[in-house]
Amino acid sequence: xxxxxxxxxxxxxxxxxxxxxxxxxxxxxxxxxxxxxxxxxxxxxxxxxxxxxxxxxxxxxxxxxxxxxxxxxxxxxxx
Numbered sequence: 270x271x272x273x274x275x276x277x278x279x280x281x282x283x284x285x286x287x288x289x290x291x292x293x294x295x296x297x298x299x300x301x302x303x304x305x306x307x308x309x310x311x312x313x314x315x316x317x318x319x320x321x322x323x324x325x326x327x328x329x330x331x332x333x334x335x336x337x338x339x340x341x342x343x344x345x346x347x348x
Contacts, residue, residue, distance in 0.1 A: 286313065 278284045291297055294315045303319030305312040314322065323332060 274287065276284050276287075286294075286296065286302070294302070296302070301316045303314045303316055305314070305319050305323070312319075327335070
């Protein structure tokens with residue numbers, strides 16, 4: 270398997286998770302995943318892994334400050 274692969278995003282924003290990742294993550298029947306928007310790209314991980322990763326990389330205060338800095342970005346608004 271190549272480390273870099275290209276996939277097509279549909280006009281409704283959908284994209285298929287590669288079969289090898291679905292098998293490895295036990296998602297053959299579908300299910301939730303974690304997605305981290307890095308600004309320059311999107312990281313997709315098995316459910317529950319993103320919180321662990323962020324906890325390993327950022328302190329709670331640093332993460333809170335980063336989230337606060339996004340308040341003015343309408344593309345990242347959540348309602």
